[in-house]
Amino acid sequence: MSGAVVSATVTVDTVTRVDQGGTTLSWRTELDRASAAFREARSHLHRAEELLAAKETEIPPEDATADAQADLARQLGDRAATLAPGVLSADLVTLDSEVALRSHPGVGTIYVRVGTGLVTPDASFPVVVPMLGAGHLVIDADASDSRVSGLLQSILLRTVAAAPKVTVALADCVALGQTFTTAAPLIAGGLTGPTATDGPGLEQVLATAEAHVQSVQQARNDSLDVSSMPFLLVVIAGLPPQPSRTLKGRIAALAHAGPHGRVHLVLAGWRDDRHEPAPAIEHATYLSVAADDAAHRVSRIPVPVRLDPTPPPALSKQVYQGLARVHDRETKVVIGDLIPAAHWQESSVTGLSTVVGRDSRGEVTLSLDDATPHWLIGGRTGGGKTVFLLDVLYGLASRYSPRELSMYLLDFKEGVSFTEFTPSPRDASWIPQVRAVGVESDREYGNAVLVALRAELTRRATAMKQAGVTKLAELRRQEPHHPMPRIVAVIDEFHVLFAGNDRLARESAAHLEELARKGRSYGVHLILASQTISGVEALYDKRDSIFGQFPLRIALPGARHVLAPLNTSAEAIKLGQAVVNDSGGVPGFDRLIQFPDATADPALLTDLRQRLWRERESGSPAPTVFAGYAEQHLADDPRFHDLSTTKRPAAALLGRAVDLDISTVAVPMESIPGRNFAVVGTDPTGADVLHAAMTSLGRQHEPDDARFVLAPLIGPATPVVDEVVAELTAAGHDPRTVTAGELGELVSDLVEAPQPDRPMYLAVFGGDAAGPVWGPTGQRTFQQLLRHGPAKGVHLLGWWRGMRRFIEDVGGSTNREDVAGLMLLNVTGIEVATFVGDGSLTYQPRDNRALVLDRHNNSLRLCVPFRRADRADSEGSW
Numbered sequence: 001m002s003g004a005v006v007s008a009t010v011t012v013d014t015v016t017r018v019d020q021g022g023t024t025l026s027w028r029t030e031l032d033r034a035s036a037a038f039r040e041a042r043s044h045l046h047r048a049e050e051l052l053a054a055k056e057t058e059i060p061p062e063d064a065t066a067d068a069q070a071d072l073a074r075q076l077g078d079r080a081a082t083l084a085p086g087v088l089s090a091d092l093v094t095l096d097s098e099v100a101l102r103s104h105p106g107v108g109t110i111y112v113r114v115g116t117g118l119v120t121p122d123a124s125f126p127v128v129v130p131m132l133g134a135g136h137l138v139i140d141a142d143a144s145d146s147r148v149s150g151l152l153q154s155i156l157l158r159t160v161a162a163a164p165k166v167t168v169a170l171a172d173c174v175a176l177g178q179t180f181t182t183a184a185p186l187i188a189g190g191l192t193g194p195t196a197t198d199g200p201g202l203e204q205v206l207a208t209a210e211a212h213v214q215s216v217q218q219a220r221n222d223s224l225d226v227s228s229m230p231f232l233l234v235v236i237a238g239l240p241p242q243p244s245r246t247l248k249g250r251i252a253a254l255a256h257a258g259p260h261g262r263v264h265l266v267l268a269g270w271r272d273d274r275h276e277p278a279p280a281i282e283h284a285t286y287l288s289v290a291a292d293d294a295a296h297r298v299s300r301i302p303v304p305v306r307l308d309p310t311p312p313p314a315l316s317k318q319v320y321q322g323l324a325r326v327h328d329r330e331t332k333v334v335i336g337d338l339i340p341a342a343h344w345q346e347s348s349v350t351g352l353s354t355v356v357g358r359d360s361r362g363e364v365t366l367s368l369d370d371a372t373p374h375w376l377i378g379g380r381t382g383g384g385k386t387v388f389l390l391d392v393l394y395g396l397a398s399r400y401s402p403r404e405l406s407m408y409l410l411d412f413k414e415g416v417s418f419t420e421f422t423p424s425p426r427d428a429s430w431i432p433q434v435r436a437v438g439v440e441s442d443r444e445y446g447n448a449v450l451v452a453l454r455a456e457l458t459r460r461a462t463a464m465k466q467a468g469v470t471k472l473a474e475l476r477r478q479e480p481h482h483p484m485p486r487i488v489a490v491i492d493e494f495h496v497l498f499a500g501n502d503r504l505a506r507e508s509a510a511h512l513e514e515l516a517r518k519g520r521s522y523g524v525h526l527i528l529a530s531q532t533i534s535g536v537e538a539l540y541d542k543r544d545s546i547f548g549q550f551p552l553r554i555a556l557p558g559a560r561h562v563l564a565p566l567n568t569s570a571e572a573i574k575l576g577q578a579v580v581n582d583s584g585g586v587p588g589f590d591r592l593i594q595f596p597d598a599t600a601d602p603a604l605l606t607d608l609r610q611r612l613w614r615e616r617e618s619g620s621p622a623p624t625v626f627a628g629y630a631e632q633h634l635a636d637d638p639r640f641h642d643l644s645t646t647k648r649p650a651a652a653l654l655g656r657a658v659d660l661d662i663s664t665v666a667v668p669m670e671s672i673p674g675r676n677f678a679v680v681g682t683d684p685t686g687a688d689v690l691h692a693a694m695t696s697l698g699r700q701h702e703p704d705d706a707r708f709v710l711a712p713l714i715g716p717a718t719p720v721v722d723e724v725v726a727e728l729t730a731a732g733h734d735p736r737t738v739t740a741g742e743l744g745e746l747v748s749d750l751v752e753a754p755q756p757d758r759p760m761y762l763a764v765f766g767g768d769a770a771g772p773v774w775g776p777t778g779q780r781t782f783q784q785l786l787r788h789g790p791a792k793g794v795h796l797l798g799w800w801r802g803m804r805r806f807i808e809d810v811g812g813s814t815n816r817e818d819v820a821g822l823m824l825l826n827v828t829g830i831e832v833a834t835f836v837g838d839g840s841l842t843y844q845p846r847d848n849r850a851l852v853l854d855r856h857n858n859s860l861r862l863c864v865p866f867r868r869a870d871r872a873d874s875e876g877s878w
């Protein structure tokens, strides 16, 4: 409003010596005329003064409009303070008190100040715009203009400081993230991810925002009160160079859906380009930046606006650090949150459920049941997979007793993920639901577990048929006293099972497919985890159906291919977060959850394990543990401890099988042809295996009941032979040691001798050194002994360092039946295939492993050969 300025002027005609007709006047006339004019002028003046006096009350004083303008600005200021209380509209530069965090009640729209509206240069008011709960702010300039940068910082600070529930996503593609450097504590504190600084980063921000909209929509669909869910404030300080039409369209679509999905944008740098206008942003307040600092325009504000400056650094620090502390307190989920106060209260008749973490709607519970029978977990190495699995396993173990739940835990990677569920020398307790644990497992062990689980499927199928029911739940209700726990098999780095694409891989894939298909009906649930893309792809490659059997997908940071191809919602998540999707990973069904770090509270978990262990039924067995890296020693072998002199046939113990029970591998020494044994390979374990074989045989005979002869044909074997002699002597036997020459004579004698009065075990350490001493005749005699000895109770146990010498000594493949027991150390399957007559033998030697073939029962077993406990590791090949 402008007021009219009223003025009055009085003029006096000029007095001249010439009249208007040009006649020259006398001075008297001039004086008279001047006097008359003066009188007239004075009367005009008086008249004007009278008029002014008369009008004085009607004319406003000169500064009245300024007062009205000031008054208007005051009213607008009051209104702004009501709409945007406290830090939302305060002058941040002059603010001298600490900002009260999260002071806004969170009800209704949250308005935020953007600048100062200038009624006149002297009359101004805070300009506030509707944001959270209402709309967006669109600025035509980007943060490369320092005034815009300052404004964005101010909006961010005001909003996060005041709003009770807000998360933030930041993008700055024009200043490399500089715009938000003061907000670093928000990033460090986990309130927001790192600032996106390029096109792909911005797309991730948009993906996060879209996921937010979807999760709010999902909550609405579930009839939940979404007002308790947080807002997401997306601040984009500038777009990447030449933003595509698709990108702009995506932003416009997000803006369209945003307010309904509690997502609000502050979008800077949104302007037409040379080729096309920028898409309209719905629900937005537009801010147009001018060259003049006091001439910016904000839609619906009819006066020019001066933008808010950058907040003082000390204020930013106080607000952001304070928020990070509050956020840490509020959002931290701890493992204790997943454990119920009372243990083993749940029934697994219809499925298993456990709390795994929290999301914006509260606790998140996941289930292994008819709807989500199996889970697939993906994440990069270090992405929290092991921790997530531990969370799940402790959650389940504390809810379901061993009558309700059994667990099989397999880990194929290096590490000790599941060892805490098993007894250790320091702590005898274990998690009672755990039946078997494989750490750094071999594929063979994994396969053995799958075989056992398939057998259990068959057992349950039979039980259901016999009971005339079609559902496990019915069987369990019908036979409540018949234990039928649900089985959870966790396989970490499961793709290792498929590595090699060989017979074993095909077998494992077939078992897995069968378990995935039928497990739902028989209460067998798979949780598969993989850190590699190829791991998940391996599953794709298997018969199509396997992947489809895993409706529940859990994507940890760095997960690829676990969600559907177009679902990018896990791309921007942080350690401790996961995207959970119960619809096969398709977009629109994601939940972003926080899960606790199970390793952060070992004392709590130790206490939990010990309590569950004490609550177990008496006599329940400890889990079998297969640790791929562990050596096996005869002295620790349960069968060795149970050996007696009465059980027949006596058997030579060789090692522990890579199978579910880690059973003892032995060759029986029956008095029938073929019952000789050879171990082949340069690995010094060959001597250890003969040591174990002879020592164990010694345990199965009374003194003088058998004869033991040892031939150390290579130097390094002597101490091992000395140890065997000592062991046998201690057991009451009278072992004899022979040289290579004596061995030749002994072999001839034995071939010619009739049936001896007692069995004899002849152990040859370094058989390959004998041939040259005996020559061809000696070799033939030796072959005679191999052929006829066992039936007379004379058994040869030999270690050859090379396959070629061994084959020569035994007389080639035609004599293969004479050595029915064969153990391969560092010898490949190909080297031995012809001799054993099995072209498909593809064994690849591995450290601490051996392949045992027994022709008599046609078996082929991978085993961990017994090592002498005191053998120095430095001993290489002999």
Ligand SMILES: Nc1ncnc2c1ncn2[C@@H]1O[C@H](COP(=O)(O)OP(=O)(O)OP(=O)(O)O)[C@@H](O)[C@H]1O
Pocket: 379, 380, 381, 382, 383, 384, 385, 386, 387, 388, 415, 531, 575, 576, 577, 595, 596, 597, 598, 599
């Ligand atoms: N929820 C969480 N909160 C905080 N830290 C976590 C969380 N989950 C995992 N971590 C931390 O991340 C690190 C890696 O976690 P974890 O061992 O589970 O990863 P991983 O995916 O199993 O890795 P790898 O496959 O290499 O073993 C650990 O040091 C752990 O403390």
